[in-house]
Amino acid sequence: MxxxxxxxxxxxxxxxxxxxxxxxxxxxxxxxxxxxxxxxxxxxxxxxxxxxxxxxxxxxxxxxxxxxxxxxxxxxxxxxxxxxxxxxxxxxxxxxxxxxxxxxxxxxxxxxxxxxxxxxxxxxxxxxxxxxxxxxxxxxxxxARDRRAYETELLRARQEAEEARREADRARRTAEEAHRAVEAERQRLQRLATTLQRTLLPPSLTAPAGLEVAAHYHIASADEVGGDFYDLFPLAHGSWGLFLGDVCGKGAAAAAVTSLARYTLRAAAVYDPDPVAVLANLNTVLTHEYEGTDPRFCTVLFGVLTPDRGTAGFELALAAGGHPPAILLRADGSARHLPTPGGQLIGVIPDPHIATTTVRLDPGDTVLLYTDGLTEAHTTPLGRTGGDGRYGDAALLDFTAALAPTTAPAAIAALQGLLDTLGSGVDDDTALLALSVPHPVSEPKQ
Amino acid sequence: MKRNHVVVTGRGDGPVVVLAHGFGCDQNMWRLVVPALAEDFKVVLFDHVGAGRSDLGAWSEERYASLDGYADDVLQLLRALDPGPVVFVGHSVSSMVGVLAAVREPDLFTGLVLLTPSPRYVDDEATGYRGGFSAEDIDELLESLDSNYLGWSGAMAPVIMGNPERPELGEELTNSFCRTDPAIARAFAHTTFRSDNRADLAKVGVPTLVAQCSDDAIAPPEVGAFVHARIPGSKLVTLPATGHCPQLSAPDATAEAIIDFVRALR
Missing domain, CATH: 3.30.450.20 (PAS domain)
Structure with missing residues (x-):
C-alpha cells in the first residue's frame, strides 16, 4: 500500500x-x-x-x-x-x-x-x-505566435499614439501659422490705420499772430481709424477758422466721412465764414452724400477768430452742432463752459438747429475744445466719476479749473497726463485743441 | 571626434587606414581584424552618428536621410584628424559612403576598400539590374526591426537611462555592441536599403579594392562584379567567407586582403 x-x-x-x-x-x-x-x-x-x-x-x-x-x-x-x-x-x-x-x-x-x-x-x-x-x-x-500577436497589438497601439502625437503637432503648427498670419494682417491694418489717421489731421498747426495753439490726438485703438478731427486755418482779413468734431463710428467708412467733413468745412468757410452758414453747408453735404441705408453724422464746433484791432484780444464766434461745450479758462483763474445749448447733430436732419455763442479772449485767457472720448472715459471705482462710471463733464471742468490761468501748450500737456492716468479707460479716440492769448511782452504778467 | 567616437590605434608612423562599419552594429565589428592591421598601420575607428557610442544628440532624421550626410561626416572627420591621405575601408553600406566621400574629395584618399559593397539593394526592372531584393523585402526588414524593438527597449533601457550605481549593466548587457535607438535604426535601414549609388561608381578616381564574400545573401557575387566593372581600374577579390560580415567570419583573410592592398599602394 x-x-x-x-x-x-x-x-x-x-x-x-x-x-x-x-x-x-x-x-x-x-x-x-x-x-x-x-x-x-x-x-x-x-x-x-x-x-x-x-x-x-x-x-x-x-x-x-x-x-x-x-x-x-x-x-x-x-x-x-x-x-x-x-x-x-x-x-x-x-x-x-x-x-x-x-x-x-x-x-x-x-x-x-x-x-x-x-x-x-x-x-x-x-x-x-x-x-x-x-x-x-x-x-x-x-x-511565438501568441506573443507576436500581443506585441503586434502593442506596437500598433504605440504607432497609433505616435501618429496621434504627430497629428497634434501638425494641428498645433497649423494653428501657430494661422496665428502668425492673423498677427501679420493685424499689423498691416494697424499701419494702414495709422497712415490714414495721419492724413485726416493737420500735420502741424500754424498759430495766428498773437495766439498760442496746441493740439493732441489720442488714439484709443491702433486697429481702427478714429472719427475725430480738428483744424485751424487762416481766412480773409486776418481772421481764422477753426473746428473740432467727431464722426459717429470708426473704421474706413467713418474715415471717409471725416475726410469729407474736413474739406467741406474749409471750403464752406472760404465761401461764407459765418459759423452757422458753415455748419449748415456741412449738414447739406452730409445729408446729401449719406442718405438712405448708411446715414453718417457728426458733432462739431466751428469757430471764427477775429483779432480785436487796437487790443491784444480776439473775438471768438462759435457755432455748435450737438457737440460738448468748449471750456473757457480766464486769466483771473475762473473756468466755465461756453454753453451752446440745443445744437443738433450735423448730417441727420435737413435743417438742424445750430447753437451759437460769442466770447472775447483777452491776454491770459485759454479756450479748450475737446471730443467726448475724454469725458466718456471709464474710470476706476476709486477715481472721480460722473456717477455713471464715466469721467464726465463736471470732472473735466474741475480738472481744467485747477489749471487756470494757463496757456494752450500747458493745458494740452496737463490733459495728455490726464489721458495717461485714465489709461485703457479711454476706449474712444479723443481730440483736443486749445488756444490762448499770451500776455504782451511789455506788460508784466498778472 | 566625440560625435563619431573616434578611436585611433596601431603604428603611429604607418599608413592610415580608416575602418567604417555598416548598418547594424558599430566599430566593434572590426575587432577581429584590428590586431593584424595595427601591426603596420595607423588604424582609425569610428561609429556613425546614431550607432554605438556616437553622440545620439547629433543625429537628425533630415541629415542622415541620405548617405551624403554620412559622407559629410567622414570628410569632416578626416579634415579634423588631418592624418594625410588615407585608405578608407567601408563595410556594407559604408562602402558607398566611402565612394561618395572619395568622389567629392579625392585628395583625402589614397585608396578605397569596398567590403561586401552594393550600390543598390533593390532590383531595378527598368535597367535589368539585380540587387537581390524587392521593395517588399525591405519592408519586411523594417518589420523585423520593429518587432525586435520591444525586446531591445527593455534591454536597452538601463543604458539609455544611465545607471551609474550599476555599471555592470553597461558592460555586460546583451547586444550592447549593437545598441541603437529603434527610430534611428529604422531611419538608417531606410537610408541604406533605399539608396542607389550606381551612377557614382564611375566617378571614383582613387585605387579601389572590391572585396566580396563567396556566399553573401545581402551583396551577392554579381553585385560585387557590377561594382568592380563600374569603378575604373578597380581590383576584385572574393573572400572565402559566408555571410555579409567577412571581418567576423573570415577575419584573417579579410585583414590579409586589406594589408595586401595597402602595401601595393606604396
Missing part, C-alpha cells in the same frame, strides 16, 4: 522513492534523451559556422513541413527565414552571435515549406572546442 503523504515526512526527504512512485520516477529518468530532443516543446537546430544545417529536431520539421533530408546538409538557417528576417540576421543576429558567442530572444519569422509564416523567438549559442575554436551553432526556436 502506498503511504499517503509520505513525502511530507522528514525521513522521506531526499531518499529514493519507493513502490509505484519509485517506478514512475524511474520511468521518467529513463525518458529517452533522443526523444526529448526530437519531440521537445521547442525547435532545435544545429548548424555549422557557415549556417549549414547539421541537425534538426522533429518538432521544428513538423512546424516547417520539411523532411529531414531536405534540410540537413542542403540548407542554411537563413534559408528558413523570410527575406526581411534574413537581412536582419545578416546585419544584427550573425554579427552579435559572432562577437558575443550567444544571442537570445530575437523575434524572427520562419517560412514553412508551404509558404506560411510562423513567428518564433530565437536563441543561439556557439559551441567551442577546448581551445576556444568555434565548432557549431546551437539554436532553439520557440513558438
Amino acid at each position: 502506498v503511504r499517503a503523504g509520505g513525502g511530507d515526512e522528514p525521513e522521506g526527504r531526499g531518499t529514493a522513492p519507493e513502490g509505484d512512485d519509485a517506478a514512475r520516477f524511474s520511468a521518467m529518468l529513463e525518458d529517452s534523451a533522443v526523444d526529448l530532443y526530437e519531440n521537445a516543446p521547442c525547435g532545435y537546430l544545429s548548424t555549422l559556422m557557415d549556417g549549414q544545417i547539421a541537425k534538426v529536431n522533429t518538432t521544428l520539421l513538423s512546424w516547417l513541413g520539411y523532411r529531414r533530408e531536405e534540410l540537413v546538409g542542403r540548407r542554411r538557417f537563413t534559408d528558413l527565414l523570410t527575406v526581411g528576417g534574413r537581412l536582419y540576421h545578416e546585419t544584427h543576429f550573425a554579427p552579435l552571435l559572432s562577437m558575443q558567442g550567444e544571442i537570445g530572444g530575437i523575434a524572427l519569422e520562419l517560412k514553412a515549406a508551404d509558404g506560411t509564416r510562423m513567428p518564433v523567438l530565437v536563441t543561439s549559442t556557439v559551441k567551442t572546442s577546448d581551445d576556444g575554436q568555434p565548432l557549431l551553432i546551437r539554436t532553439t526556436l520557440f513558438d
